[in-house]
Amino acid sequence: MPDVAQLFDEWAAALGRGERPDALSFIRRAGAGADELATMMDRYLRARPRTEPDPETVELARAWLEGNAPLVQLRVRRGVTRDAVVDAVLEEFSLGPDRRAVVKRYYHELESGRLDPARLSRQLLDLLTRVLETPAASILAWRPRPLDVAPALRAARSVAADAVFETAARARAPAPDDEEVRALFISER
Amino acid sequence: MHDARDAEDALLLEARDHVALLAAYHDVVVQRCLVGTRDESGYDVAQNVFMRLWKELVRGKTYGVPYRVVVHKVVDWTLKQHFTGRPTDVPLPEGWDPVDASDAYAEVEGRDLDSLWADLPEGAREVLDLRYGEGLEIDEVAARLGKTRNAVDQALHRAHDTLRGRIGDA
Numbered sequence: 001m002p003d004v005a006q007l008f009d010e011w012a013a014a015l016g017r018g019e020r021p022d023a024l025s026f027i028r029r030a031g032a033g034a035d036e037l038a039t040m041m042d043r044y045l046r047a048r049p050r051t052e053p054d055p056e057t058v059e060l061a062r063a064w065l066e067g068n069a070p071l072v073q074l075r076v077r078r079g080v081t082r083d084a085v086v087d088a089v090l091e092e093f094s095l096g097p098d099r100r101a102v103v104k105r106y107y108h109e110l111e112s113g114r115l116d117p118a119r120l121s122r123q124l125l126d127l128l129t130r131v132l133e134t135p136a137a138s139i140l141a142w143r144p145r146p147l148d149v150a151p152a153l154r155a156a157r158s159v160a161a162d163a164v165f166e167t168a169a170r171a172r173a174p175a176p177d178d179e180e181v182r183a184l185f186i187s188e189r
Numbered sequence: 190m191h192d193a194r195d196a197e198d199a200l201l202l203e204a205r206d207h208v209a210l211l212a213a214y215h216d217v218v219v220q221r222c223l224v225g226t227r228d229e230s231g232y233d234v235a236q237n238v239f240m241r242l243w244k245e246l247v248r249g250k251t252y253g254v255p256y257r258v259v260v261h262k263v264v265d266w267t268l269k270q271h272f273t274g275r276p277t278d279v280p281l282p283e284g285w286d287p288v289d290a291s292d293a294y295a296e297v298e299g300r301d302l303d304s305l306w307a308d309l310p311e312g313a314r315e316v317l318d319l320r321y322g323e324g325l326e327i328d329e330v331a332a333r334l335g336k337t338r339n340a341v342d343q344a345l346h347r348a349h350d351t352l353r354g355r356i357g358d359a
Contacts, residue, residue, distance in 0.1 A: 013321060038224050061208050
């Protein structure tokens, strides 16, 4: 059986260093001890005083509150252009220049919050952490703030309206015109 | 241990510095939501927690408890709704109150690391402070405290068992 105390120790020490340890990874490693570990982690998080946020977290929070895309903020802060990210994706996965447009479109969808970062393939997530020099947790956790929908609009939604919304959503979603690229951005990991 | 941060939060609330306030709690909210859901849906829950906290701040709502307690209670409330299949992407109900919403309010309000570790020997608390407070490696803890690595391992192990037991009893 995995040593729950050891896992808790590793995770808590990483927090102490100001890192963003992957809580899910620790819990999965605990196997049958997952319940015990999760309980320890949760109680510890309640008791631990909050830490001072680093300047980057403050900037990401500002972008989120202003309705801007935190991922764009992160990229710009690193001085990385969107084209540079696209180039890195093409090179990493040996995709030819004819795939540039579709990769760029998918990446744009990701930055604008229309793709769920939790669906990124592990390989692409790893690449983005290197290119953007940020932990995976930042990419996964900072999503664009949903725009407000007027209460009247919510209340008035009908079957017909739902059909319109659905059609619009399909139109916004990237067309599945490149299965290999799509699998990088929308995976079942 | 919480007092200084609670005072800082009160100042941020008064100044309506919502950016600093939400940034300060970002990591703990995300970690708690992931631990609570144990899968990637924790990121969605965390997003909805922040939406709820932000809406409350924009409404200018005030609380009779430290903001830390509000944050933890919104996490609890949102996780509970998530597991009962209720929508979490909507604002908190009008009149939602962290004290009323809490059946374990005293635990959140009063619990800090000092109280968790209060019964540990002084040496073990020093080890925990360096290991978890500063994130030092075991060898670094040993060097800082002038102990052998084995002594630190033993102290950490004993402290760990105690901490796990204490946490489990909370």
